[in-house]
Structures are given as structure tokens and as C-alpha cells.
Amino acid sequence: MKNANDNFLLSRIRSLKFALRGVWLLITTEPSIMVQFSIAIIMTVVGFIMQISAIEWILQVFAIGLVLVAESLNTGIEKLSDFIHPDYHKRIGFIKDISAGAVTFAAIIAVIVGLIIYLPKFS
Secondary structure (H helix, E strand, O other): OOOOOOOHHHHHHHHHHHHHHHHHHHHHHOHHHHHHHHHHHHHHHHHHHHOOOHHHHHHHHHHHHHHHHHHHHHHHHHHHHHHHOOOOOHHHHHHHHHHHHHHHHHHHHHHHHHHHHHHHHHO
């Protein structure tokens, strides 16, 4: 709820607090995010070991971010769908499948980016 006495900066800080809480909740409670976050950490370590270039870092960070954002949005859509209609419903299932498909697109793109970055380093 908006407080009339809040200034712009205080409201942004409060929003950031809620956003960081959301990140923490995702990382600590959602198995799919835990897996994706673990892969992100592993790939970051691999990037340091393989001494990838700045451009490769940019591509890798964007690919990791794409997957984490897609997985986060998918989780939100699934939670909202389950809240609205806890029992199985064909249309809710369709919505959840589409949301999961978006994560699959992001994961495929991330794998392709990873292959572009790392395959040449092993040849």
C-alpha cells in the first residue's frame, strides 16, 4: 500500500527489498530454480577456468539471465494458475505448458550459446 509520506527513493528501496525477497524465495524454495541457479554457478566457474573473452562473458551472462528469468516467470505463472484453479483444468494445463515451453526455448538458446563459446576451446 502506498504511503503518502513516502518519497520516490524510499519507495524504490522498498520495491528493491521485495524484489530481493522474491529472488531469495525462488532460489531457496523452487527446485527448478535451484537447478538452473546451480548450473549458472557451474558455468560461471567454467568461464573463469576457460578464460573466456569479454564478449563470451556477455553472451554467457545473457544466456544465464534468459534462463533464470524464463524459469522465474514460469514459476510465477504456475503458482498463480494453481492458486486460481487448484484442481486440474484443461485450459490451466495449456497455459502452464506454454509457460514451460518458454523455459525450454530459453534453455535451448543457452545450450547453443554454450556450445558456440566452449566447443572451439576443445578443438
